[in-house]
Amino acid sequence: IVVTQSPLSLSVTPGEPASISCRSSQSLVHSNGHNYLDWYLQKPGKSPQLLIYLGSNRASGVPDRFSGSGSGTDFTLKISRVEAEDVGVYYCMQALQTPSFGPGTKVDIK
Amino acid sequence: QVQLVESGGGVVQPGRSLRLSCAASGFIFSSHAMHWVRQAPGKGLEWVAVIWYDGGTQFYADSVNGRFTISRDNSKNTLYLQINSLRVEDTAVYWCARDRGADYWTAFDIWGQGTMVTVSS
Numbered sequence: 001i002v003v004t005q006s007p008l009s010l011s012v013t014p015g016e017p018a019s020i021s022c023r024s025s026q027s028l029v030h031s032n033g034h035n036y037l038d039w040y041l042q043k044p045g046k047s048p049q050l051l052i053y054l055g056s057n058r059a060s061g062v063p064d065r066f067s068g069s070g071s072g073t074d075f076t077l078k079i080s081r082v083e084a085e086d087v088g089v090y091y092c093m094q095a096l097q098t099p100s101f102g103p104g105t106k107v108d109i110k
Numbered sequence: 111q112v113q114l115v116e117s118g119g120g121v122v123q124p125g126r127s128l129r130l131s132c133a134a135s136g137f138i139f140s141s142h143a144m145h146w147v148r149q150a151p152g153k154g155l156e157w158v159a160v161i162w163y164d165g166g167t168q169f170y171a172d173s174v175n176g177r178f179t180i181s182r183d184n185s186k187n188t189l190y191l192q193i194n195s196l197r198v199e200d201t202a203v204y205w206c207a208r209d210r211g212a213d214y215w216t217a218f219d220i221w222g223q224g225t226m227v228t229v230s231s
Contacts, residue, residue, distance in 0.1 A: 038217040040155070047205055047224055048147075048155060053217035060219075091155055095215050098169050099145075099157040 001025050001094050005102040012082040013110045020105045022075040022092035028055075029072060029096075036096040039068055039077045042104075043088040051090075052077065084109055112136035112220055114206050119225030126196050132189040132206030132222055140164070140184040143209035145218055146191045148202035158204070159191065163212035174200075196229045203227075 002025040012018045028036045035055035042048040050059040052068035055075060065080040079086060089104040118130040132144070146158040159170045159180040168180050179192040189206050203226050207218035 036216065040218075042155070047221040048218075049221065050217055050219045053210065053219070059217070089154075093155075093157075093217075095217065098171065099160075099215060101155040101157065104154045 001028075001097050001100055003092060003094050003100055003102040005090075005092060005105050007105060008103060009106045009108075011108050011110050012079075014084060015081050018079040018082050018086075018107065020077045020090055020092075020107075022070075022077070022102055024073045024075075024094050026096075027072045028075075028094050035071050035075070036094060037068075037070070037075050038093045038095060039066075040091045040093065040101075041086075041088050042091065043085075046088075048091065082107075082109070112208075114208065114220055114222035116204065116206055116222045116225040119204065119227045121228045121230060122196050123231050124196055124198060124229055127192070127194045128196060128227060130191040130193070130204055130206075130225060130227070132191075134187045134189065134208070137208070137220075139182075139187040141212055143211055143213055143215060144180075144182060144189045145207045145209060145215070146178075146180060146189075146204060147207055147218070147221075148200075148204045150199070150202040153202075156202075160209070160215055161189070167213065193227070196227075198229050201227060201229045 039052040040048040056068045092102045115133045145160045161180045181190045203224040205224045208220040210216045
């Protein structure tokens with residue numbers, strides 16, 4: 001399964017919203033009804049961290065300004081109000097078949 | 111606290127072998143599937159391999175299948191990655207990561223700090 005993201009880079013003003021799109025080459029809906037799509041953030045110089053799992057579930061400790069939506073082949077990560085600590089590279093990953101990551105979206109602050 | 115600590119990285123010549131380790135603590139290691147993920151310098155994330163909670167099932171990325179072997183010792187709370195016939199293109203930071211589930215895979219909710227493998231003559 002091929003995963004693509006857009007845009008590949010994004011410059012955001014603090015306090016403004018941001019949105020990243022992720023698309024897969026085939027549906028990520030499992031037979032159990034869940035969408036096997038996750039979102040990760042890799043802050044500069046750090047290990048990746050899980051933000052959203054199964055399409056729309058926030059991981060433990062993730063601020064509620066992060067939300068995931070979508071189904072099938074089209075998914076979106078939204079940040080309601082970007083903060084300076086949100087800079088880094090955001091990856092979506094499909095987990096329906098052996099996992100594969102999108103190319104990443106680099107987010108920085110204007 | 112919940113923690114994964116990788117070790118075993120270093121500078122290795124092409125064709126040589128290396129074994130990476132990942133020590134887990136703060137959670138029931140034997141209840142989770144475990145993964146290895148890597149990132150070449152300046153590149154994106156690449157999933158490498160997964161092993162089920164009991165070590166009975168493994169899957170590999172096509173790019174490493176046949177050269178890499180993932181294993182675990184639940185009595186030692188440790189995950190391993192044996193890398194044979196190292197290639198220059200295996201140069202990367204390698205992370206171990208915990209899956210939320212015991213088998214299959216859903217999401218990687220805990221990551222280690224990573225260990226760097228450099229393949230160079």
